[in-house]
């Protein structure tokens with residue numbers, strides 16, 4: 387399957403909404419690990435606390451990624467599966483993290499993004 391096809395399938399499968407996947411408040415340490423993963427791997431190119439009007443980084447701000455109607459670039463309904471694939475395979479300018487982060491780390495990272 388080509389990456390384009392995988393992305394299309396993931397976008398179409400947007401059934402998992404962020405609301406069902408958000409971590410419960412007692413999982414603070416889980417979110418702290420997610421925050422550290424974000425800082426190590428993503429923060430150089432993505433803001434998470436600044437909205438797009440105030441972000442000056444190379445990649446789009448991931449602020450409220452799962453709370454907004456649409457994702458900043460793809461304009462798809464926010465969907466966890468798509469974000470997993472974006473992280474694993476990267477993009478035109480974004481590096482792929484499939485060899486650097488395992489599935490559990492990617493999940494923790496996305497839980498952190500969904501908490502913002």
Ligand code: HEC
Pocket residue numbers: 424427428429430431432444445446448457458459460461469472473476477478479480481483495
């Ligand atoms: C070297 C800079 C860079 C790094 C590091 C990086 N990204 Fe990106 N990211 C980008 C750029 C630039 C885009 C948009 C263009 C593209 O796809 O290359 C993007 C796009 C995205 C998108 C798609 C947004 C949309 O609306 O479709 C998501 C989600 C994303 N990045 C998440 C992450 C996460 C999570 C990490 C950390 C694991 C990360 N990025 C690391 C540069 C980066």
